[in-house]
Amino acid sequence: xxxxxIPYKIYLEEGEMPKYWYNLRADMPIKPAPLLNPITKExxxxxxxxxxxxxxxxxxxxxxxxxxIEIPQEIRDFYKMYRPSPLVRAYCLEEKLQTPAKIYYKFExxxxxxxxxxxxxxxxxxxxxxxxxxxxxxxxxxxxxxxALSMACSYFDLDCKVFMVKCSYEQKPxxxxxxxxxxxxxxPSPSMETEVGKQILKEHPGTTGSLGCAISEAxxxxxxxxxxxxxxxxxxxxxxxxxxxxxxxxxxxxxxxxVTPDIIIGCAGGGSNLAGLVAPFMGEVLRGEKNYxxxxxxxxxxxxxxxxxxxxxYSDTGRICPLSKMYTLGSGYMxxxxxxxxxxxxxMSSILSELYNEGLIEGKTVTQTEVFAAAxxxxxxxxLLPAPESAHAIKAAIDEAIKCKETGEEKTIVFGxxxxxxxxxxxxxxFNDGVMSDYIPTDEEINQSLSKLPx
Amino acid sequence: xxxxxIPYKIYLEEGEMPKYWYNLRADMPIKPAPLLNPITKExxxxxxxxxxxxxxxxxxxxxxxxxxIEIPQEIRDFYKMYRPSPLVRAYCLEEKLQTPAKIYYKFExxxxxxxxxxxxxxxxxxxxxxxxxxxxxxxxxxxxxxxALSMACSYFDLDCKVFMVKCSYEQKPxxxxxxxxxxxxxxPSPSMETEVGKQILKEHPGTTGSLGCAISEAxxxxxxxxxxxxxxxxxxxxxxxxxxxxxxxxxxxxxxxxVTPDIIIGCAGGGSNLAGLVAPFMGEVLRGEKNYxxxxxxxxxxxxxxxxxxxxxYSDTGRICPLSKMYTLGSGYMxxxxxxxxxxxxxMSSILSELYNEGLIEGKTVTQTEVFAAAxxxxxxxxLLPAPESAHAIKAAIDEAIKCKETGEEKTIVFGxxxxxxxxxxxxxxFNDGVMSDYIPTDEEINQSLSKLPx
Numbered sequence: 001x002x003x004x005x006i007p008y009k010i011y012l013e014e015g016e017m018p019k020y021w022y023n024l025r026a027d028m029p030i031k032p033a034p035l036l037n038p039i040t041k042e043x044x045x046x047x048x049x050x051x052x053x054x055x056x057x058x059x060x061x062x063x064x065x066x067x068x069i070e071i072p073q074e075i076r077d078f079y080k081m082y083r084p085s086p087l088v089r090a091y092c093l094e095e096k097l098q099t100p101a102k103i104y105y106k107f108e109x110x111x112x113x114x115x116x117x118x119x120x121x122x123x124x125x126x127x128x129x130x131x132x133x134x135x136x137x138x139x140x141x142x143x144x145x146x147x148a149l150s151m152a153c154s155y156f157d158l159d160c161k162v163f164m165v166k167c168s169y170e171q172k173p174x175x176x177x178x179x180x181x182x183x184x185x186x187x188p189s190p191s192m193e194t195e196v197g198k199q200i201l202k203e204h205p206g207t208t209g210s211l212g213c214a215i216s217e218a219x220x221x222x223x224x225x226x227x228x229x230x231x232x233x234x235x236x237x238x239x240x241x242x243x244x245x246x247x248x249x250x251x252x253x254x255x256x257x258x259v260t261p262d263i264i265i266g267c268a269g270g271g272s273n274l275a276g277l278v279a280p281f282m283g284e285v286l287r288g289e290k291n292y293x294x295x296x297x298x299x300x301x302x303x304x305x306x307x308x309x310x311x312x313x314y315s316d317t318g319r320i321c322p323l324s325k326m327y328t329l330g331s332g333y334m335x336x337x338x339x340x341x342x343x344x345x346x347x348m349s350s351i352l353s354e355l356y357n358e359g360l361i362e363g364k365t366v367t368q369t370e371v372f373a374a375a376x377x378x379x380x381x382x383x384l385l386p387a388p389e390s391a392h393a394i395k396a397a398i399d400e401a402i403k404c405k406e407t408g409e410e411k412t413i414v415f416g417x418x419x420x421x422x423x424x425x426x427x428x429x430x431f432n433d434g435v436m437s438d439y440i441p442t443d444e445e446i447n448q449s450l451s452k453l454p455x
Numbered sequence: 456x457x458x459x460x461i462p463y464k465i466y467l468e469e470g471e472m473p474k475y476w477y478n479l480r481a482d483m484p485i486k487p488a489p490l491l492n493p494i495t496k497e498x499x500x501x502x503x504x505x506x507x508x509x510x511x512x513x514x515x516x517x518x519x520x521x522x523x524i525e526i527p528q529e530i531r532d533f534y535k536m537y538r539p540s541p542l543v544r545a546y547c548l549e550e551k552l553q554t555p556a557k558i559y560y561k562f563e564x565x566x567x568x569x570x571x572x573x574x575x576x577x578x579x580x581x582x583x584x585x586x587x588x589x590x591x592x593x594x595x596x597x598x599x600x601x602x603a604l605s606m607a608c609s610y611f612d613l614d615c616k617v618f619m620v621k622c623s624y625e626q627k628p629x630x631x632x633x634x635x636x637x638x639x640x641x642x643p644s645p646s647m648e649t650e651v652g653k654q655i656l657k658e659h660p661g662t663t664g665s666l667g668c669a670i671s672e673a674x675x676x677x678x679x680x681x682x683x684x685x686x687x688x689x690x691x692x693x694x695x696x697x698x699x700x701x702x703x704x705x706x707x708x709x710x711x712x713x714v715t716p717d718i719i720i721g722c723a724g725g726g727s728n729l730a731g732l733v734a735p736f737m738g739e740v741l742r743g744e745k746n747y748x749x750x751x752x753x754x755x756x757x758x759x760x761x762x763x764x765x766x767x768x769y770s771d772t773g774r775i776c777p778l779s780k781m782y783t784l785g786s787g788y789m790x791x792x793x794x795x796x797x798x799x800x801x802x803m804s805s806i807l808s809e810l811y812n813e814g815l816i817e818g819k820t821v822t823q824t825e826v827f828a829a830a831x832x833x834x835x836x837x838x839l840l841p842a843p844e845s846a847h848a849i850k851a852a853i854d855e856a857i858k859c860k861e862t863g864e865e866k867t868i869v870f871g872x873x874x875x876x877x878x879x880x881x882x883x884x885x886f887n888d889g890v891m892s893d894y895i896p897t898d899e900e901i902n903q904s905l906s907k908l909p910x
Binding site: 008080110173177178180376382422425426429 | 468469535547565567569606610628629632635636638834835836837838839840877881883884887
């Protein structure tokens with residue numbers, strides 16, 4: 001074991017935890033393109049957004065001027081229950097790889113929801129409660145977001161209605177039971193509870209559902225009751241804002257020990273975790289103060305950045321949410337069945353999309369089997385079994401550390417480890433049994449999907 | 456939220472972590488009764504114990520004189536990957552209960568094995584490696600111990616052969632897959648790989664196995680190969696020694712903030728977690744320096760302390776391990792199917808048994824449904840979904856906090872939260888569905904089992 005002054009895990013003191021979220025858009029010289037009303041194709045107004053989302057969240061979504069937004073005391077109190085999350089120095093991994101690189105990871109999985117999703121869930125539940133709402137509706141696929149929201153709603157005594165994609169509802173009963181333990185009502189989607197659900201079941205009896213359908217049911221349910229709003233766990237700029245707590249804690253922890261990263265890596269599905277991790281560092285870059293490499297890692301099966309197009313697109317397959325300008329594979333793109341459910345999104349956060357378009361972020365794709373090989377390697381060396389999503393970042397970090405070994409460079413690599421894989425053991429089983437395969441879409445498939453982008 | 460100076464979570468600095476385990480037996484005026492050879496009924500010798508266990512562990516098992524035993528640097532390095540575990544102030548629970556009591560819990564679940572078991576697994580793997588062994592064998596029921604041992608063996612590059620009770624192997628495939636991800640070989644027990652397994656399968660074709668049978672298979676497999684030893688995750692005094700890291704950290708954290716507990720509570724199955732939590736506090740009591748109330752919480756379905764007998768008994772149903780004097784329900788006692796698998800043991804640590812016999816520890820039983828109600832309540836308030844075993848301690852802590860509310864006493868309650876319930880969602884589902892029932896054995900059942908104690 002190397003001699004060192006930096007501990008294995010850096011925990012900030014309570015007093016060092018962020019009191020403000022950082023709104024990266026305020027420091028962006030070119031702002032993300034505005035959301036458009038899906039019918040009029042005009043920029044959405046606050047009033048329109050308030051029909052779908054809580055008022056305060058709608059305001060945050062449109063706020064491009066305030067760099068710092070105060071985190072309400074109630075949310076900071078909840079954060080104290082599971083935050084600060086540790087910034088871990090991966091000493092064992094460094095030694096095993098025999099790399100001169102210094103590897104750190106920000107671990108967001110030490111809470112019952114198992115991921116970073118709770119950072120935004122508690123904020124969205126708080127604003128819903130403050131607005132006097134009775135409850136919220138949402139959709140969930142793999143179940144991380146639904147779990148996080150259930151916990152947040154339980155804390156603020158809000159109704160939580162989750163539409164869970166039917167195949168997940170049946171194949172992932174344990175996530176469903178965590179949500180139920182937190183008092184959420186979990187409905188397999190499509191259901192007979194909504195008009196859209198009835199319609200889909202009529203047209204496709206026996207369907208096991210889709211995320212697009214679940215979104216549509218959640219939005220319809222919220223829209224039929226003025227005491228409810230719909231909430232969303234990724235993609236939106238206000239979610240990235242809440243997730244900035246990840247990057248702010250990471251930066252404070254590094255600065256406490258005088259460490260400056262060279263490379264910052266995160267997995268990217270809808271992009272909110274990556275946006276949150278990089279936010280304060282990217283701010284320094286945009287203000288001309290510092291320079292870092294940023295790497296967004298996406299699955300080869302759903303390569304929005306590396307093979308998608310920067311264009312306006314529907315953010316949901318149901319085409320009821322605002323249009324967003326983003327790197328997209330087309331809202332009709334059906335990502336191959338991959339176990340990193342959280343990365344199976346056709347588009348990308350508009351903030352990250354603009355930064356990627358300006359060349360400030362690199363994209364990298366990795367295949368499912370190499371991701372699971374990295375996950376297994378990491379679990380055995382660092383004693384922590386990661387979520388498949390998070391393992392995309394692990395794979396990229398290991399690749400960079402090996403490059404350092406070849407060149408002899410002592411780079412400092414920081415990556416986001418967004419969550420644990422305890423509810424993903426079915427996927428690990430496939431890997432352990434050697435029956436996991438990879439899928440890389442053809443150019444034709446992607447072009448066909450892109451040809452249907454809205455004009 | 457109350458004003459406070461004590462943070463929600465107290466994390467020790469790396470430099471404050473224990474460098475020595477504390478061996479409570481050294482401070483016990485009346486020592487636990489010696490282990491007996493199951494055949495000769497004479498006290499076991501070091502040489503005999505070394506046939507089953509690693510030499511250093513056998514020596515620790517018999518060591519009643521050294522109060523402090525140094526934790527080898529390699530183990531301390533591993534501890535740094537997932538320790539110190541947080542001592543959490545349950546502010547939210549206090550507020551919800553409107554109690555003047557101050558509630559703290561030591562949370563051992565922040566690691567992939569999900570429980571405190573890793574504290575001893577890494578020690579046992581280390582000594583096996585140091586002895587030049589090729590591997591170890593063990594049994595696992597619910598899977599927490601097997602998972603912890605798999606992680607530890609992976610770290611030290613040791614073979615790990617786990618016999619998993621067949622019904623768990625089939626019903627808990629996810630725990631099995633965690634073990635396989637860490638490179639362990641997991642065999643459903645009874646198996647055709649051992650003589651004892653073959654015999655049992657011949658006599659009871661189609662049996663789904665038992666812990667006793669899995670122990671026998673693990674011991675037989677180790678005994679047939681001089682490069683292997685059998686390892687055990689609870690009950691033994693050397694396991695309690697390793698688990699003292701829990702109590703030592705807890706004590707240091709409390710002292711750092713000038714807090715003195717009044718009541719210390721833990722769940723008790725084989726007893727190693729409770730023994731580890733109370734050790735340094737009990738040491739103060741035995742040395743006449745302090746006074747605390749200690750409460751051992753056990754399931755009403757398996758009440759070793761409260762309804763068992765203090766007598767010599769077999770520690771395994773296979774009757775091949777040494778006889779231990781302990782509170783026992785009889786080695787033939789078949790605890791009713793309860794979901795707190797870790798508490799379904801007929802006996803109790805000999806250290807705790809002696810202390811209980813001297814009136815230094817109180818016993819308390821709780822039923823399964825009240826335990827799950829407390830688990831759900833705690834999950835919703837404190838944001839952490841506990842293992843069913845740990846929820847026994849939660850239930851008792853809540854009961855004491857409510858008593859404080861009634862009397863107005865500002866007692867300080869510390870309890871051990873040994874692990875998370877993420878792999879126990881099948882049990883939570885039963886509770887959520889309202890189909891969980893309680894089982895309390897009749898006096899006749901217990902007396903019948905006790906009548907078969909060895910003479």
